[in-house]
Amino acid sequence: MSIAGIKNHFTNxxxxxxxxxxxxxxxxxxxxxxxxxxxxxxxxxxxxxxLGFLITESFDVNTNMGLGxxxxxxxxxxxxxxxxxxxxxxxxxxxxxxxxxxNPDLLYVTTLSPTRIIFGKFLCSAYIALLFFSACMPFMAxxxxxxxxxxxxxxxxxxxxxxxxxxxxxxxxxxxCLPMSRPFKFLFVIYGIFQSFGVIGSLVGISFTMMRSGVxxxxxxxxxxxxxxxxVGIGLMLTGLFFVLSVALITPPSxxxxxxxxxxxxxxxxxxxxxGFCWVAQTGEAERMFAWTYPTFILMMFALxxxxxxxxxxxLRVRRIIPQSKLKRALAFVFFNGAAGGLVWVAAILAATFxxxxxxxxxxxxxxxxxxxxxHWFATTTAYAFAYALTALFIQRKFLPRRPPKLAGLLAVLxxxxxxxxxxxxxxxxxxxxWKSVEGLQLGNIFNxxxxxxxxxxxxxxxxxxxxxxxxxxxxxxWFMRQAKNFQPLVRVTAENSPPVxx
Amino acid sequence: MKVQVxxxxxxxxxxxxxxNISFSFDSGHVFGFVGPNGAGKTTTMRIISTVEEPTSGxxxxxxxxxxxxxxxxxxxxxxxxxxxxxxxxxxxxxxxxFYARAYGLRGKKRTQAIEAIExxxxxxxxxxxxxxxxxxxxxxxxxxxxALVYDPDVLVLDEPAAGLDPRARVELRELLMLLAERKKAIxxxxxxxxxLTEICNGVVIIERGKILETGTIExxxxxxxxxxxxxxxxxxxxNHQNPQLLKELLQTPFVENARVVVNEIHFELTGNESAxxxxxxxxxxxxxxxxxxxQTKANLEDIFMNVTKGGVQ
Numbered sequence: 001m002s003i004a005g006i007k008n009h010f011t012n013x014x015x016x017x018x019x020x021x022x023x024x025x026x027x028x029x030x031x032x033x034x035x036x037x038x039x040x041x042x043x044x045x046x047x048x049x050x051l052g053f054l055i056t057e058s059f060d061v062n063t064n065m066g067l068g069x070x071x072x073x074x075x076x077x078x079x080x081x082x083x084x085x086x087x088x089x090x091x092x093x094x095x096x097x098x099x100x101x102x103n104p105d106l107l108y109v110t111t112l113s114p115t116r117i118i119f120g121k122f123l124c125s126a127y128i129a130l131l132f133f134s135a136c137m138p139f140m141a142x143x144x145x146x147x148x149x150x151x152x153x154x155x156x157x158x159x160x161x162x163x164x165x166x167x168x169x170x171x172x173x174x175x176x177c178l179p180m181s182r183p184f185k186f187l188f189v190i191y192g193i194f195q196s197f198g199v200i201g202s203l204v205g206i207s208f209t210m211m212r213s214g215v216x217x218x219x220x221x222x223x224x225x226x227x228x229x230x231x232v233g234i235g236l237m238l239t240g241l242f243f244v245l246s247v248a249l250i251t252p253p254s255x256x257x258x259x260x261x262x263x264x265x266x267x268x269x270x271x272x273x274x275x276g277f278c279w280v281a282q283t284g285e286a287e288r289m290f291a292w293t294y295p296t297f298i299l300m301m302f303a304l305x306x307x308x309x310x311x312x313x314x315x316l317r318v319r320r321i322i323p324q325s326k327l328k329r330a331l332a333f334v335f336f337n338g339a340a341g342g343l344v345w346v347a348a349i350l351a352a353t354f355x356x357x358x359x360x361x362x363x364x365x366x367x368x369x370x371x372x373x374x375x376h377w378f379a380t381t382t383a384y385a386f387a388y389a390l391t392a393l394f395i396q397r398k399f400l401p402r403r404p405p406k407l408a409g410l411l412a413v414l415x416x417x418x419x420x421x422x423x424x425x426x427x428x429x430x431x432x433x434x435w436k437s438v439e440g441l442q443l444g445n446i447f448n449x450x451x452x453x454x455x456x457x458x459x460x461x462x463x464x465x466x467x468x469x470x471x472x473x474x475x476x477x478x479w480f481m482r483q484a485k486n487f488q489p490l491v492r493v494t495a496e497n498s499p500p501v502x503x
Numbered sequence: 504m505k506v507q508v509x510x511x512x513x514x515x516x517x518x519x520x521x522x523n524i525s526f527s528f529d530s531g532h533v534f535g536f537v538g539p540n541g542a543g544k545t546t547t548m549r550i551i552s553t554v555e556e557p558t559s560g561x562x563x564x565x566x567x568x569x570x571x572x573x574x575x576x577x578x579x580x581x582x583x584x585x586x587x588x589x590x591x592x593x594x595x596x597x598x599x600x601f602y603a604r605a606y607g608l609r610g611k612k613r614t615q616a617i618e619a620i621e622x623x624x625x626x627x628x629x630x631x632x633x634x635x636x637x638x639x640x641x642x643x644x645x646x647x648x649x650a651l652v653y654d655p656d657v658l659v660l661d662e663p664a665a666g667l668d669p670r671a672r673v674e675l676r677e678l679l680m681l682l683a684e685r686k687k688a689i690x691x692x693x694x695x696x697x698x699l700t701e702i703c704n705g706v707v708i709i710e711r712g713k714i715l716e717t718g719t720i721e722x723x724x725x726x727x728x729x730x731x732x733x734x735x736x737x738x739x740x741x742n743h744q745n746p747q748l749l750k751e752l753l754q755t756p757f758v759e760n761a762r763v764v765v766n767e768i769h770f771e772l773t774g775n776e777s778a779x780x781x782x783x784x785x786x787x788x789x790x791x792x793x794x795x796x797x798q799t800k801a802n803l804e805d806i807f808m809n810v811t812k813g814g815v816q
Contacts, residue, residue: 028590111606316568
């Protein structure tokens with residue numbers, strides 16, 4: 001948007017309107033018996049809990065100076081239970097229902113952009129969370145009057161909990177957007193319900209720790225704010241990641257879906273690296289960098305599977321925005337749709353992560369000693385991952401070209417999984433399966449790299465994986481060159497008009 | 504607004520749902536899209552409405568490609584799917600309001616547009632009713648209202664008359680005629696072919712994803728049955744004259760394939776209308792008591808039955 005456009009936007013603030021999705025969702029939420037019923041139940045539980053505490057306490061002659069704290073703890077459990085369990089479930093089910101094949105909700109073919117749709121869904125879930133938090137607020141404020149908990153703790157815990165609920169809502173939206181059939185989504189719901197118990201437990205645990213320490217007392221310390229900023233920053237980055245992924249999932253396949261995802265991942269990779277480096281510089285402990293290295297590695301493994309599942313043929317929509325300039329085109333190749341560019345992007349991120357981590361580990365003091373073999377795991381597993389991915393890519397492109405390209409990602413997982421399980425199955429039938437055999441050298445088994453104890457054997461893995469990867473690079477080189485060559489701006493050919501039937 | 508479907512192809516795995524079809528139509532016209540179940544009608548309509556993406560080929564809406572600029576193209580299309588809206592906890596008015604907002608209508612313009620559409624589709628009386636509580640006919644009206652709320656130039660209606668009672672069907676037909684008068688380009692699929700013959704200017708007959716016949720209704724009818732069929736009925740009680748009449752007709756010029764069909768005599772006229780007049784005059788002069796002498800036109804249903812084989816994919 002130009003400066004004049006931005007100025008015009010703010011000048012005409014009277015014409016601003018809420019995202020239509022929020023209005024629709026809130027209207028439906030208000031009319032829904034599920035939301036109103038849950039809210040009423042929530043209020044009843046809060047009221048009965050308060051009443052229970054006050055009646056019990058009225059029989060006690062001694063003054064309980066911690067009553068407020070005890071009541072607050074109970075309210076936190078109730079609030080966390082209701083909001084982490086119910087709101088993401090409600091949000092997810094609503095999005096999933098609209099994404100069903102047999103219910104072609106035309107919301108997804110309106111002029112609303114996928115970003116606005118997901119943002120609307122997310123904001124609506126945040127509003128519903130706010131509704132539950134507002135309902136709980138008077139009860140929590142009341143606990144402060146009874147003593148045992150300070151106001152900063154109340155507000156901080158509520159803020160922290162609210163962010164966690166928003167993040168859970170975003171994950172629920174992402175899961176609902178996944179292109180899966182209803183039974184699979186149902187399985188995800190069950191998994192999500194079990195996971196939410198874990199999340200509720202952790203949130204309540206953290207809240208109790210904060211209550212015991214007292215946020216008011218900790219607020220003066222610098223470490224508290226650095227810790228809070230880091231936690232909030234990581235939470236926001238993850239929420240943002242699920243947001244970008246959800247948007248990509250509901251965007252039509254012909255659009256340049258990869259671009260925002262790759263840009264976002266690159267941005268959070270850079271920010272995460274910077275944050276990790278700040279922690280290393282602050283504490284002087286080089287191992288803190290691993291908090292960036294490991295998540296990057298895991299994320300890139302997923303990205304690798306998704307990228308090889310990209311189609312080779314670019315749509316007209318993508319081709320018409322390929323830049324003419326060679327430099328810009330090279331950059332676009334890495335960030336636009338397409339498996340070849342995606343592979344380059346993943347390789348670049350992983351190589352940079354490996355080199356930066358290595359440099360920081362050498363430059364800053366470490367609390368534990370690291371051997372060369374410890375450093376090899378990263379290179380070995382990365383080489384294996386690429387080797388499997390390129391093998392699957394070759395099989396799909398060469399032997400199953402009429403099958404959808406997403407088969408390549410599935411094949412890579414199946415190949416790695418099969419090779420990891422096959423030796424154990426053979427050993428099991430030979431009655432020779434033992435922990436020692438699992439720890440023994442199994443070349444080609446990606447998981448064997450982390451279970452090995454012998455450093456020499458880890459090196460064998462590295463050599464084997466590198467050799468295999470090199471072979472696969474050579475085999476796929478022709479395909480890669482073709483992809484790079486075909487990444488050209490659209491040349492329009494005037495098509496002949498089809499004869500009009502009616503005049 | 505000119506809609507041009509160019510070499511459209513859609514594959515679902517190994518199944519070719521739409522196989523390289525091309526046709527076009529203009530504003531002010533109602534274009535029928537006919538084919539047996541599984542012929543590829545819904546897929547084509549979904550592609551034109553930008554709900555689905557083609558494997559190859561394109562659809563141009565006044566030159567705007569649905570492949571290259573679907574966001575721009577979808578502003579011009581209103582799609583009424585065969586599945587009706589099934590949203591929970593939302594009223595008719597709120598549903599239309601949402602779509603008006605989603606298509607960028609603001610303030611007074613939106614309010615006026617919704618009111619006009621509610622009136623046009625005759626849903627004003629049920630605007631506060633929940634969508635789920637509506638009958639099929641009413642849902643169909645709401646669906647049409649939703650597609651019209653942002654005043655698109657092209658309307659794509661997939662089986663809009665399915666499941667409607669006779670009154671609702673007549674009303675829908677009148678609505679469509681009115682929309683055509685308002686210069687909308689309408690593509691409509693239906694299995695009720697007699698109705699299509701009445702309201703459509705053009706037709707596409709499709710089977711197994713391929714076009715079998717296309718053109719204006721007159722052209723298609725003429726192409727499929729170039730000869731006129733004439734039916735003759737004698738006054739009741741004079742059916743004993745039928746063999747004699749048949750014999751007479753077989754000796755008359757411009758008459759072919761004369762046969763008895765129930766109480767009537769049908770024959771194919773190879774000549775023009777004047778020849779038909781002469782034949783009638785001759786028969787009356789020969790004292791045949793003719794009460795009915797009519798030309799039977801082949802309708803879309805006959806053509807459909809002739810050209811399609813009922814194959815699905």
